[in-house]
Amino acid sequence: MATMSLNAYLGQVSSAWGRRRGPQAAELLSLRHPHVMSSRLQLEHPEDHVQDVLDSPLDELVAAHLRCVWAVSNNDYSEAHRCQSAVVSCFAKVFVTHKDDNWALPVMNTICLDLRRVAAAADAERTRAGQGHPGEVLEKAAEGLMSCFRVCAGDTRAEMDETKRWGMLNLVNQLFKIYFRVNKLHLCKPLIRAIESLPFKTEFSLSQLVTYRYYTGRKAMFDCDYKAAEEALHFAFLRCHKDCQKNKRLILIYLIPVKMLLGHMPQESLLVKYNLLQFSEVVKAVTEGNPRRLSAAMAAHQAFFIKCGIYLILEKLRTITYRNLFKKVFLLTGSVQIDISKFQAALLATGADADIDADETACILANLIYEGRMKGYISHAHQKLVLSKKEPFPALSAGVAVS
Amino acid sequence: MCIIGSSRRQRERLIHLLEADEATVSGPAGRRRADRDRMIKSFERSAAGRPVSERRCLRPPAVLLETVGYVFHSVLPRAESVGWPAVYAFCVDRLRAVRQDLTVQQAAGPQALAVLRRCALFHLYADYRSRDCPLDVFDRHINTRQLQECLLGVLRLQQAQPDGPTELCERFEAVHLLTSLPHERRMHERWLRPTNRDLRLALEFRNAWELGNFVRACRLAGEMSPLLQLAVYRHLAALRQRGLRVLAAAYGSGSLAVSAAAVAGWLGYDDVTDLRCDVTQCARLTERGDAVFDRKLSTSQVKVPDRGWLSLERALRDPARLLAVCQLTDDTQR
Numbered sequence: 200m201a202t203m204s205l206n207a208y209l210g211q212v213s214s215a216w217g218r219r220r221g222p223q224a225a226e227l228l229s230l231r232h233p234h235v236m237s238s239r240l241q242l243e244h245p246e247d248h249v250q251d252v253l254d255s256p257l258d259e260l261v262a263a264h265l266r267c268v269w270a271v272s273n274n275d276y277s278e279a280h281r282c283q284s285a286v287v288s289c290f291a292k293v294f295v296t297h298k299d300d301n302w303a304l305p306v307m308n309t310i311c312l313d314l315r316r317v318a319a320a321a322d323a324e325r326t327r328a329g330q331g332h333p334g335e336v337l338e339k340a341a342e343g344l345m346s347c348f349r350v351c352a353g354d355t356r357a358e359m360d361e362t363k364r365w366g367m368l369n370l371v372n373q374l375f376k377i378y379f380r381v382n383k384l385h386l387c388k389p390l391i392r393a394i395e396s397l398p399f400k401t402e403f404s405l406s407q408l409v410t411y412r413y414y415t416g417r418k419a420m421f422d423c424d425y426k427a428a429e430e431a432l433h434f435a436f437l438r439c440h441k442d443c444q445k446n447k448r449l450i451l452i453y454l455i456p457v458k459m460l461l462g463h464m465p466q467e468s469l470l471v472k473y474n475l476l477q478f479s480e481v482v483k484a485v486t487e488g489n490p491r492r493l494s495a496a497m498a499a500h501q502a503f504f505i506k507c508g509i510y511l512i513l514e515k516l517r518t519i520t521y522r523n524l525f526k527k528v529f530l531l532t533g534s535v536q537i538d539i540s541k542f543q544a545a546l547l548a549t550g551a552d553a554d555i556d557a558d559e560t561a562c563i564l565a566n567l568i569y570e571g572r573m574k575g576y577i578s579h580a581h582q583k584l585v586l587s588k589k590e591p592f593p594a595l596s597a598g599v600a601v602s
Numbered sequence: 603m604c605i606i607g608s609s610r611r612q613r614e615r616l617i618h619l620l621e622a623d624e625a626t627v628s629g630p631a632g633r634r635r636a637d638r639d640r641m642i643k644s645f646e647r648s649a650a651g652r653p654v655s656e657r658r659c660l661r662p663p664a665v666l667l668e669t670v671g672y673v674f675h676s677v678l679p680r681a682e683s684v685g686w687p688a689v690y691a692f693c694v695d696r697l698r699a700v701r702q703d704l705t706v707q708q709a710a711g712p713q714a715l716a717v718l719r720r721c722a723l724f725h726l727y728a729d730y731r732s733r734d735c736p737l738d739v740f741d742r743h744i745n746t747r748q749l750q751e752c753l754l755g756v757l758r759l760q761q762a763q764p765d766g767p768t769e770l771c772e773r774f775e776a777v778h779l780l781t782s783l784p785h786e787r788r789m790h791e792r793w794l795r796p797t798n799r800d801l802r803l804a805l806e807f808r809n810a811w812e813l814g815n816f817v818r819a820c821r822l823a824g825e826m827s828p829l830l831q832l833a834v835y836r837h838l839a840a841l842r843q844r845g846l847r848v849l850a851a852a853y854g855s856g857s858l859a860v861s862a863a864a865v866a867g868w869l870g871y872d873d874v875t876d877l878r879c880d881v882t883q884c885a886r887l888t889e890r891g892d893a894v895f896d897r898k899l900s901t902s903q904v905k906v907p908d909r910g911w912l913s914l915e916r917a918l919r920d921p922a923r924l925l926a927v928c929q930l931t932d933d934t935q936r
Contacts, residue, residue: 332758501791505791508789515813518813559815562868569814579853579864580859
């Protein structure tokens with residue numbers, strides 16, 4: 200493979216394409232297959248040779264692939280991206296002519312994956328050179344993927360076995376990766392709508408479903424829809440293969456904060472098992488009701504939390520921390536009627552800002568009552584909180600009453 | 603500011619009220635005579651067979667900066683005489699043409715950055731000034747979209763500046779943060795210990811907003827500079843809406859009254875009368891004008907209008923001084 204000649208390669212491509220062997224054709228057009236190591240296939244101008252053997256439009260596609268192989272071997276990822284975009288564009292034009300046939304789906308999946316990876320490398324190269332702005336090349340790659348997506352989504356008349364719509368989820372997952380990288384999450388919404396409207400949305404391969412639920416879970420988390428986020432991330436975590444420890448850890452990075460916001464604290468053994476001890480101090484601070492300890496825990500691993508994009512989500516745990524602190528005040532006081540000044544003193548003693556006054560303390564208490572984390576009412580005239588005699592602090596896992 | 607197109611627009615009777623010479627300003631629209639010192643190039647979409655802008659019509663960044671300066675110093679104050687709707691429509695169009703010229707020539711550098719900052723400031727000011735205007739005069743959604751385009755351009759050019767972030771860069775990061783709430787949920791390490799006051803206030807406001815702490819959020823809004831107050835203004839109504847529902851849940855027991863002045867202070871109202879008007883959606887007023895909240899109304903829809911803000915009214919009394927008040931007069935070198 201690594202010394203394959205051009206004629207042998209073109210012969211194999213022609214055979215695979217002519218016999219409609221999708222997986223084989225996909226390998227021959229992949230940038231990760233051993234054939235790319237052959238110096239005889241790393242050609243700057245392969246067009247003439249390819250046209251002699253292959254018919255249009257396959258010749259254009261293969262020529263672009265071989266030029267891409269050449270560009271990658273020279274570490275010129277900008278050129279490689281241009282060539283791979285041409286491969287995808289050419290393929291989309293060919294694919295739409297395959298009526299009631301989806302044998303080329305493996306080819307589409309392979310070249311689209313390669314397009315995204317090459318675009319990421321080109322983006323990094325341009326950022327290092329100070330050219331353009333970060334994410335520019337990835338956004339262009341997304342346009343290429345969308346052209347294939349439109350071909351697949353538009354294939355509504357074919358039978359279930361032959362429809363190109365089976366390729367939609369793979370493309371959506373690739374697009375998710377790009378949109379999350381360039382921080383344009385709002386572009387995920389129409390893709391999610393398209394997948395959710397499919398009658399066979401649960402019949403895709405498990406690996407694709409897990410990836411899909413991982414990203415939709417993250418999106419729901421950023422939209423503050425924690426119930427939906429928990430459902431999606433929980434599915435992804437449970438159904439992710441047990442040998443994919445890295446992926447399971449990635450899912451947990453987002454599932455843990457969501458679960459904590461819904462009142463379920465992770466056990467230390469889980470954090471140890473998946474090497475996520477960054478959350479350990481956070482969990483202890485929230486459980487203890489110690490805002491100062493929470494701030495310290497966030498600061499200790501701020502780089503990790505910021506890089507994963509969960510810093511602000513973890514800040515929201517401050518509400519639960521206050522709830523746990525106020526519960527301690529209630530237990531220490533032993534009364535259902537408590538002066539607001541006692542809560543204020545507790546906040547000041549545990550690291551709240553020095554300028555927190557009674558009004559702000561009352562605001563924090565009011566929010567906890569509004570969210571259903573405390574049952575009672577505030578008397579402004581007497582500056583007291585009056586708690587319900589029955590279950591003044593409902594279990595955190597009971598959820599939030601209103602958002 | 604519009605040399606080449608002026609004769610064509612004169613022929614086609616497209617001279618705006620704010621471009622006409624004094625003798626023909628009050629006359630019929632079709633008979634206005636152009637005042638060459640007041641003419642500004644108008645926005646034109648690209649069309650098939652016609653370039654977006656001919657080379658000779660493209661204004662360099664220095665001219666664009668002068669144009670925008672003219673808009674702020676000479677056009678905005680005319681709202682007193684010709685009315686805000688006419689001034690707004692004129693400025694939106696002409697500033698869009700300014701941004702179009704910047705885009706076509708792919709201008710970068712301090713002058714282009716200064717132009718975009720001023721365009722962003724105009725849209726922030728317009729959002730506040732047009733709060734009582736009907737939809738056919740001012741569409742907040744469209745204005746916000748144009749504001750976001752300006753701010754994204756500002757952030758992109760700021761990132762490309764060779765000297766790194768300056769104080770003004772950080773102020774505009776703060777503006778972007780506030781105008782993008784609640785969608786902007788990113789965090790950067792250098793934001794953890796901000797030295798810039800505006801950026802610090804914006805970050806604290808976001809934290810308070812996320813936790814529903816309306817008391818702290820309204821206090822922070824009161825401490826902000828006029829530029830940031832223009833950015834945060836759009837969130838005050840939503841903050842008050844949620845705040846009233848929270849107060850209804852927490853204080854809505856029996857017939858316990860809460861002083862209207864206290865509630866007005868918590869929710870950042872300048873005038874207790876305004877608060878008394880809004881609070882009736884989730885409380886009844888006593889004879890003394892205090893609020894007795896009803897817990898059952900804590901889940902109902904509360905609608906609070908955009909209200910004037912005394913702090914901003916004072917700062918922006920003279921529109922001609924808008925740039926100076928927002929400290930944007932000396933940013934062309936960075």
